[in-house]
Amino acid sequence: MFLTEAERRLTEEYLQQGYVIRPVADREALDWMRAQFVRLIGDALGAAADARPEDLLNQIHKSVPVAELNSFRLKIIRDFNGIEEFREMYFRVARPYLEALVSNELAMQLRVNLSIQFPGDDSSLLPVHADTWSGDSPFEVVVWLPLVDCYRTKAMYLLPPDESRALDRQFTERTGGSSEALYQAIKDDVRWLEVRYGEVLVFDQALPHGNRINEEPETRWTMNCRFKGVFTPYGDKKIGEFFEPVTLRAASRTGMAYQLPKTS
Ligand SMILES: O=C(O)CCC(=O)C(=O)O
Ligand SMILES: [Fe+2]
DSSP: OOOOHHHHHHHHHHHHHSEEEEEOSOHHHHHHHHHHHHHHHHHHHTSOOOSOHHHHHHTGGGTSOGGGHHHHHHHHHHHHHTSTTHHHHHHHHHHHHHHHHTOSSEEEESSOEEEEEOTTOOTTOOOSBOGGGGTOOTTOEEEEEESSOBOGGGSEEEOOHHHHHHHHHTHHHHHOSSHHHHHHHHTTTOEEEOBOTTEEEEEETTSOEEOOOOOSSSOEEEEEEEEEETTSOOOSSOBTTTEEESSOOHHHHHHHHOOOOOOO
16 A cells, blocks of 8 residues: 555554544644633633633533533534534644545534533433444544543543454343443453543544543543545435535546536
8 A cells, every 4th residue: 555654654553443642733723623612611601711721621510500511512512513614623633634544535524513521420421332333334433622631531432443343243242232231341441542632533433432420520521523535435424414525626526527428
């Protein structure tokens, strides 16, 4: 394969671990996004935030009652997805990694997701799953971007490819039905992914992953968004409804528009 040395390293790492963690490719884009959050949180709370951004985010559970967490989260999601440049900024932080691992003709999810997890809160957990189990295409990757440092249970976990293949071979025996039973079966094999603010995670959503109660004293704020090659097979999430091309190239545009001359 005609890959550069850097692409080869990234590829090996992704195939071996099921993910890569790298410094964001555009730090200004990341800081711009975090500044938008600070502004939107100020709007939502009805008071301009004067704390440092990392303190405001990490300590938000002191200002928002857990009963209001979901409506607070949905409001913030609606607001930042309404900002014109937001998706492009999101793309910029991961662009070279996506181009190396996925394609340079990419489709991007239309809406970026946000997960907020208060310390000790069990109301917004994602039990172990692979997105492919509920209809996502195995050609999709997730770009997971933290707004605060994520570590231990404030992060997410992933089952690496070798362990995942072992699980697939004995899926029924080891899972016993419930997702908690499944987690118990794999918990010694999963990797907790430490991702700091300033880094970005790209992972294979076809591998089992999820999160647990955040036992750290700070709130987790992470975004996630799916990308795939425009011309790779689609699952339930379709182009136009869920995905949209963001880097279609000239020859693909002329190719798709092409019609043979009519002969009479
Ligand atoms: O953020 C997490 O803990 C899990 C995210 C996830 O399941 C996903 O993005 O597919
Ligand atoms: Fe997932």
